[in-house]
Amino acid sequence: xxxxxxxxxxxYNTKKFKEFDDIMSPPYDIISKSMQEELYKKNPYNFxxxxxxxxxxxxxxxxxxxxxxxxxxxxxxxxxxxxDSKEPAIYPYQITYNLEGKEKTMKGFFTILKLDxxxxxxxxxxxxxxxxxxxxxxxxxxxxxxxxxIQLLYMDKKDKITKSLNSVKNENPLIRVNGYDNFxxxxxxITDESVISSVQNQLKDEILFIADGHHRYQTxxxxxxxxxxxxxxxxxxxxxxxxxxxxxxxxxxxxAILPTHRLITVxxxxxxxxxxxxxxxxxxxxxxxxxxxxxxxxVSTIKNQLKSENEHKFALFFKDEYYILTLKDDxxxxxxxxxxxxxxxxxxxxxxxxxxxxxxxxxxxxILEDHIKYTRDDIEAISFVKDGSFDCSFLMxxxxxxxxxxxxxxxxxxxxxxxxxxxxxxxxxxxxxxx
Numbered sequence: 008x009x010x011x012x013x014x015x016x017x018x019y020n021t022k023k024f025k026e027f028d029d030i031m032s033p034p035y036d037i038i039s040k041s042m043q044e045e046l047y048k049k050n051p052y053n054f055x056x057x058x059x060x061x062x063x064x065x066x067x068x069x070x071x072x073x074x075x076x077x078x079x080x081x082x083x084x085x086x087x088x089x090x091d092s093k094e095p096a097i098y099p100y101q102i103t104y105n106l107e108g109k110e111k112t113m114k115g116f117f118t119i120l121k122l123d124x125x126x127x128x129x130x131x132x133x134x135x136x137x138x139x140x141x142x143x144x145x146x147x148x149x150x151x152x153x154x155x156x157i158q159l160l161y162m163d164k165k166d167k168i169t170k171s172l173n174s175v176k177n178e179n180p181l182i183r184v185n186g187y188d189n190f191x192x193x194x195x196x197i198t199d200e201s202v203i204s205s206v207q208n209q210l211k212d213e214i215l216f217i218a219d220g221h222h223r224y225q226t227x228x229x230x231x232x233x234x235x236x237x238x239x240x241x242x243x244x245x246x247x248x249x250x251x252x253x254x255x256x257x258x259x260x261x262x263a264i265l266p267t268h269r270l271i272t273v274x275x276x277x278x279x280x281x282x283x284x285x286x287x288x289x290x291x292x293x294x295x296x297x298x299x300x301x302x303x304x305x306v307s308t309i310k311n312q313l314k315s316e317n318e319h320k321f322a323l324f325f326k327d328e329y330y331i332l333t334l335k336d337d338x339x340x341x342x343x344x345x346x347x348x349x350x351x352x353x354x355x356x357x358x359x360x361x362x363x364x365x366x367x368x369x370x371x372x373x374i375l376e377d378h379i380k381y382t383r384d385d386i387e388a389i390s391f392v393k394d395g396s397f398d399c400s401f402l403m404x405x406x407x408x409x410x411x412x413x414x415x416x417x418x419x420x421x422x423x424x425x426x427x428x429x430x431x432x433x434x435x436x437x438x439x440x441x442x
Contacts, residue, residue, distance in 0.1 A: 008211045009128050010121035012249065013095035013203050016196075017152075017438040018182065019052075020090045027184045031192070031435040034155060034219075035059040036139070037383070042187075052088055054435030058146070058154050073149040080150050091440070096198045097206070098181075098437050099172045100253055102430040104190035106263055113261030113430055114169050116206075117156060117194070117437045119249040120215075124228045129159065129215045130415035131224070134423050136376055139222040140229070147230045153251035153439040157220025158432055160257040161213045168206055169256060175199050182436060192433040216257070216415050218428045224250065251439035253432055257408065263429040264408055268388035269359070269401040270380040273368060276398045278325065284367045285323070288339055289332040296328055302393075306385040306402075313404055319358050322402040324389050334358060350413045351421070355403055360422040363401075381424040 019030060032038070032046055032054040046055040056079050060072035083089045098117035103110065123129040146154070163169075180193035197203065217224055227250040234247045242248075255262060285291060292312075296305065312331050313320045319334040340352035343361050351357055364370050370378045380397070382388050388400045406426050414421055 009213050009215060011097075011118045011207055011210055011254070012121075013097050013198070014119045014249075014251070014439055015092040015095055016098055016117065017084070017089050017091045017440060018194075019435065020087050021182065023088060027182055027435075028186075030054060031184050031186060031433050032058060033187045034431055034434050036222075037431065052083065054154075057150070058434055073145045076146060077149040080152070080154075089438070092196070094198050096196045097172075097203055099176055099195045099197060100432075100436070101180075101193045102190050102261070102433075103193075104188070104261075104430050106429065111261040111263070111430075113255065113259055115158070115253045115255035115259075116168075116172060117251065117253055118206075119153075119439055120159070120252045120254075121244075122224075122228055122231055122248055122250055124231075126418075128213075129217065129224070130418075131217050131221055132411050132415040132419075132421050133217075133221045133425055134372070134420045135222050135225050136423060138376060140226050143223055143226040144229055147226060148233075151441050153227070153441070155220075155223065155434045156251050156253045156432055156437070157223045158218040158253045158255060158428065159215040159220075160218050160255055160262075161210060161215055162258065163209070163256045164258055166256060166258070168209055168254075169259075171202055171205050171209075172197060175202050184433060184436070186433045188431065190430050190433075192436065194436050210254070214416070215254070216412060218255070218426070219432070220252075246441040249439075249441075251437070257412070261430070262408070264405045264411075265383055265427045265429050266403045266405040267381050267383050267424040267427045268385070268403060269364070270382060270388070270391055270397040271364075271368070271370075271399045271401070272378050272380075273370070273398050281367060282330065285330075285332060285363060288336075288362055289334055292331040292333075294329050294331065296326075302386050302390055306389060309389075309402055310385065313402065315404070319353075319355050320404065321355070321359055321363075324392055324400045324402060325398075326393055326395070329389075332363075334362075348414075348417055348419060350410060350417070351419050354406060354410060354414070354421060354425070356406060356422050356425040359401060359403060375423065383427040 019027060024030060029049040030052055035058040038059050043055055043059060046053045057076045060075050062072050100115050100117055102113045175197055176195045181196050182194050184192045186192050231247045309322045313322060321332045323330045323332055337353060340358060343366060344352050388402050391397050392400050411426060
């Protein structure tokens, strides 16, 4: 049974701050070095100092980004920069944004969810990597809190839960932020026990799907295991057995999935050899790059060339030219991934990883982190190759939400970073202290 609970959320003090635009932060995993520097300069209380603090050459075991996050967190609570709720609540969350010229609104809500370490009720669709999990575990150990939510999807075709929350939601939000993304982020606070109980009952028989936060969810499980062993506590309802999440209806019209492109570093890459091997499985169309062409126009051209209803297409981008790759025959995946389901074998991301990245380039799961980085930004996917930061990149189409559900429901995992949900959650709106 899915168990959610209201909680005494920690928020920025609305009596001390009238504007929150310079205080909130993007999620930790999309913050670049330059963005981190910019956020530090915006405000001394910017949330980046907690979720992704700076690292210094003289850092030690006792003085590092994690210990500084704890010190800042404790101090901000002491100074009432951050305040905790006096009563348990759930927090409706709304994001209004534009995508390809159309205004969209996604609605969800913050709550805490009892951990399902066996993934029977909470379904994951991606593999996790060791480095991000270690990083988030260190932060959780230090602050003993969920500073950022993870996003999960539930299925509610009639949208009954959102309607229940809207029925008691105040007209004015608790906090309203024009985020880093120029999206409008708003949260409300609901303490009405009857409404909360209704939402709990509607969700108890559901299956949830992780949309964003696979590493953070597994980290929460690992942290709970650690604490349980240390204090020999068998209390299943202890605070550390819950994780702060944002729940969103899978049928919400404001939810979108974008592609995550692959940036490749392969020393001494032999382009001709790679292309010759790719030609065994793909039709290749070569395109020279007009250096006078702006990146925005070039990306738009590539995306139009990738559009397809039934074909599996990728763009392999080099500094001076790019290639549109179209899979010749789906049946090759039956040989290369014979142990996988039919749906998994027809995913673009699976085809790219199994045939090209693993089979042709020799980048397997064990060395993936050393050779591949990810970007959701179309421009970055080509500009980072142009400036020599990476040898090449793969631009691709987005995974469909129906595919995600089938994969997760079947207990399978897509390759790392297969999905990128939009809109992204804003960090700093609500926190959960596990003490």
